[in-house]
Amino acid sequence: MTDSEKKKLIKIIAKRIEYTKEEIEELKELVKPIPLDASIGRVSRMDAINNKTINESSLREKKQELKKLERAFENSESEKFGICTKCGDAIPFGRLEYMPHTTRCVKCVG
Template identity: 85%
Template sequence: MTDVEKKKLIKIITSRIEEVKEEIQELKELVKPIPLDASIGRVSRMDAINNKTINESSLREKTQQLKKLERALENSESGNFGICTKCASEIPFGRLEYMPHTTRCVNCVG
């Protein structure tokens, strides 16, 4: 990986970290408890509970994604950044550009 590619990836990772943090904040607002005294109908309350459950799942997923991106940013300074952890070959730049948190090449994912 060239220095230009590495700088581009670091910029992508930093940008995605900020995006994910914003999404996490929005999801935290959506998963707040539904007050019992809220004047909504029974069906609407069931919909609200269902939506809350879906948003909680999304929040967990985004939190994991943030951890992976932060780990990738930390690893960007190491000499093995962009190297597959399984076969030790270089991960193609296009894959890292799309999934900067990945630690394996396409052949080793499966």
């Protein structure tokens, strides 16, 4: 990986961290408890509960993604950044650009 590619990846990771934090805050608002005195019908309440469950799942996933991105950002100065943890080959730049938190190349994931 070249220095310019590494700098580009660090910027991508920083932007994704910022964006993911914003998404987490939005999801936190969506998973707040549904008040019992809210004037919505029975079916609407069931929809609201279902949506809340889906949003809670999304929130958990985003929090995990944030941890991975923060770990990638911390490790970005390491010599092993961009190197597959399983086979030791370089992870292609395109894969890192799409999934900057990945630690394995495509052949080692499957």
